[in-house]
Amino acid sequence: MEASNSAGERPSPQVADDFGTGFDAHYLAAKKSIDDRALNRYVWTALCHALPQTTGAEPANIVEIGAGIGTMLARAVDWGLLNGPATYLATDCDAGHLRLARQYLAAWADERGSTLHWPEKQCGRLCTAQAEIALVFEAVRAEEIARRTESRGTFHLVIAHAVLDLIDLPAVLPGLLSQLTDNGLAYFTCNFDGATLFLPEYSGGEEQEILRRYHASMEARLTGASRTGRRLLSMLQGPGLELLAAGSSDWVIHPRNLTYSGDEVVFLHLLIAGVEQELSGKSGPPPPGLAAWARTRHRQVETGALTFLARNLDFLTRRRPSPP
Numbered sequence: 001m002e003a004s005n006s007a008g009e010r011p012s013p014q015v016a017d018d019f020g021t022g023f024d025a026h027y028l029a030a031k032k033s034i035d036d037r038a039l040n041r042y043v044w045t046a047l048c049h050a051l052p053q054t055t056g057a058e059p060a061n062i063v064e065i066g067a068g069i070g071t072m073l074a075r076a077v078d079w080g081l082l083n084g085p086a087t088y089l090a091t092d093c094d095a096g097h098l099r100l101a102r103q104y105l106a107a108w109a110d111e112r113g114s115t116l117h118w119p120e121k122q123c124g125r126l127c128t129a130q131a132e133i134a135l136v137f138e139a140v141r142a143e144e145i146a147r148r149t150e151s152r153g154t155f156h157l158v159i160a161h162a163v164l165d166l167i168d169l170p171a172v173l174p175g176l177l178s179q180l181t182d183n184g185l186a187y188f189t190c191n192f193d194g195a196t197l198f199l200p201e202y203s204g205g206e207e208q209e210i211l212r213r214y215h216a217s218m219e220a221r222l223t224g225a226s227r228t229g230r231r232l233l234s235m236l237q238g239p240g241l242e243l244l245a246a247g248s249s250d251w252v253i254h255p256r257n258l259t260y261s262g263d264e265v266v267f268l269h270l271l272i273a274g275v276e277q278e279l280s281g282k283s284g285p286p287p288p289g290l291a292a293w294a295r296t297r298h299r300q301v302e303t304g305a306l307t308f309l310a311r312n313l314d315f316l317t318r319r320r321p322s323p324p
């Protein structure tokens, strides 16, 4: 479940979206620590064990789709997944996000005393105490990557984090998985699975219809989008695939001593604003009480009274070797 766009008074991205996907860069930066907490550690650990078995002695060759501002790459280094030579192709349909990713990763590398150089415009070299990573940034849609024949069978790992609800899975998934080597891995995480909860219960009674319409708007954009998690749970057990690990990665945010972390505040405000914007008369009249609902929920963030949950699922699947 992805909130897009920002509330009027909230911070907006410094770089315009070239392709107009509308994901606020501040939302993506704030989401990082919420995702850190949510990501399923059992699935992550399975990935850490499986990747060296897949790569053998070769440098890991990784592609990420919908990479946004580069938070997953930072995490993969910080959490020790990348601890040797690797090539990391970070892609997104939004060139603006990839430009911000350069800034985000430069600041991140700086903080850790790592070096990040850009010998060419879209090609960087990241050296940390453990890892040496050739970085390539490419503004390209996942659909286009799935169609590529020249890179078929070459990636040890494809990553898609909080993006597959935006992609036509039956059309794109087979091509994406065909990019993997024999025993290549797909790590697909924070896949929204149909449940959103705000607490305390909304006294006006309109919230049920607002959330129903919000989920319906995802379906209107792409059939099945609001049930991406469970769809993947069955798709990733299809022919030629072995589901190695699966688990929940719910976003759960609640106040502590009537406050939140700075990231949680930004995330919650932008999420509420995203719901309001999505339903504000784009297709027919907005649901009754929408503006009052948003005002109440924003106020509850300010006063440390709001609790939020969204159900997500994580997966690690392996491409079985093709028969000789």
Ligand SMILES: C[S@@+](CC[C@H](N)C(=O)[O-])C[C@H]1O[C@@H](n2cnc3c(N)ncnc32)[C@H](O)[C@@H]1O
Residues within 6 Å of the ligand: 002, 021, 023, 028, 031, 065, 066, 067, 068, 069, 070, 071, 072, 091, 092, 093, 094, 097, 140, 141, 142, 143, 160, 161, 162, 163, 166, 167
């Ligand atoms: C919710 S954001 C998640 C970004 C990043 N994975 C993260 O979690 O911070 C979704 C990202 O997918 C990108 N995106 C949307 N549709 C896409 C497509 N068809 N192909 C590639 N990227 C896409 C958006 O530009 C955006 O950066």
